[in-house]
Amino acid sequence: MTTSLLAGLAAGLTLIVAIGAQNAFVLRQGLARHHVGAVVAVCALSDAALIVAGVAGTGAVVERYPGAVEVVRWGGVAFLAAYAVLSLRRAWRGGGVLDAGPAPRSGRTLAVVVGQAVALTWLNPxxxxxxxLLLGSLAQQQPVRWGFAAGAVAASLLWFAGLGFGARxxxxxxxxxxxxxxxxxxxGLTMAALAVALARG
Structure with missing residues (x-):
């Protein structure tokens, strides 16, 4: 059990700790101290759901229906491109400076921020x-696959919580x-690069 747990923790961190759309968004929200708890919760819970699905065997279903991944891919391209434009426009115009108080100036509501976190997670093929697929297949090789899943879920929670709350x-x-x-x-450039990479397959 311990071996599988540690293997899941290591595998989860290896896949999650990378520069990507989701991590960039969590970092920015953490720096702005704007709905950080909600963003961390959405990302960690989404990862947990996907990890459990993979370990339970959903990866095999996805492999049989590659068209579903293709639909998600182009949805991700559109969303990442739009987010890149918004980020670069914000950089051009300036803004985002922290107030003297605990909360930054921001007109975005909790629903908008949560919606962006959901989209950045679930529209990313x-x-x-x-x-x-990958964590699901790795789990099948472990003596205790649900121990592996628990380790991967813990890695996700630790990473997003550290990134979001540590950014301050x-x-x-x-x-x-x-x-x-x-x-x-x-x-913005990271999002644009990811959009181009997804569009090129």
Whole structure:
């Protein structure tokens, strides 16, 4: 059980700790201290659901119906491209500086932020390929596959919580408009690159 748990933890961190649309979004929300708990919860719970689905054997179903992944792929391309444009426009116009108080200036409601987190998670075909198919297949090779799943879920929760709530440590740096411009530029270019990569298959 312990071996499978640690294997799942390591595999989960390996797949999750990478520069991507979801992580970039969580980082920005953490820096802005805007609905961080909700964003972390959405990302961690979504990963948990996908990991459980993969370990339960959903990966085999996805393999039989590649058309479903194709639909998700083009939905992801459209969403990432739109998010890239918004990030780059925000970088051009400036803004996003933290107030002196605990909350930043932002007109986005909880529903909007949660919707973006859901879209960045579920419209990303790499999530299905990595989390469902890869982790699902790795779990089948473990002596205790649900122990492996528990480790992978724990890795997701630890990572997103650390990224979201730990980002505030960088708040002094992001008290300057220039830092937010750089971050939004990097996020926008990352989203655009991911959209192009998805479009190219």
């Amino acid at each position: 790499h999530v299905y390929l990595d989390t469902v 440590l960088l708040s002094p740096v992001f008290a300057r408009p220039g830092a937010w411009r750089v971050l939004d530029t990097v996020v």
